[in-house]
Amino acid sequence: MNLDLQPALSHPELLAKPVAAALAEWPGEGRHEIEVAAIDPDLADTAAFCEHYGVPPEESANCVVIAARRGGETSYAACLVTAVTRADVNGVVRRRLGARKASFAPVDDALAATGMEYGGITPVGLPAGWPVLVDAAVVRQPHVIIGSGIRGSKLRMPGPLVAALPGAEVIEGLATPTT
Numbered sequence: 001m002n003l004d005l006q007p008a009l010s011h012p013e014l015l016a017k018p019v020a021a022a023l024a025e026w027p028g029e030g031r032h033e034i035e036v037a038a039i040d041p042d043l044a045d046t047a048a049f050c051e052h053y054g055v056p057p058e059e060s061a062n063c064v065v066i067a068a069r070r071g072g073e074t075s076y077a078a079c080l081v082t083a084v085t086r087a088d089v090n091g092v093v094r095r096r097l098g099a100r101k102a103s104f105a106p107v108d109d110a111l112a113a114t115g116m117e118y119g120g121i122t123p124v125g126l127p128a129g130w131p132v133l134v135d136a137a138v139v140r141q142p143h144v145i146i147g148s149g150i151r152g153s154k155l156r157m158p159g160p161l162v163a164a165l166p167g168a169e170v171i172e173g174l175a176t177p178t179t
Helices: 017-025 046-053 089-097 107-114 136-140
Strands: 035-038 061-070 073-082 085-087 101-104 132-135 143-147 153-158 168-171 175-177
Touching (some): 061 143, 073 175, 089 101, 136 168
Antiparallel strands (some): 035 153, 061 073, 061 101, 143 153
16 A cells, blocks of 8 residues: 555644534544545545555445435435445435435535545534444455545544544445445
């Protein structure tokens, strides 16, 4: 891995504002284990990032925003899955959220709700009350690379620490392999 990792708390300029605020307020010592690395924003998309920076895809995790609908109401949640898997939005996610319909949130809605950039959305610093559904494979990784809220950097954190995110629920089988 060729990332220049630094303590995330020491580099708020590499984080979206809600991410920096969430890390500053993180309870306990776990926040000191979270690192950040500047990257080329043109290489923020998972496949290009992993190839260029030498990160195995199973150590990279993608965060997607889900719009869940039931009875005319829409609520949001996030799913975090490894880059070698895909969230089971129409099955596990929809049932877990108690929704009649679940789908990827429209990009403009996700960006407005999170205060983050497209291609950089992360489960750190999401709006209060959002469920964060995490595939168990993410938590089993010694470390995982996730978004920082902006395209110009990535966070690295211990997989088990992901389970301590506000609203996090670790779910075995949340994702299915992409191949």
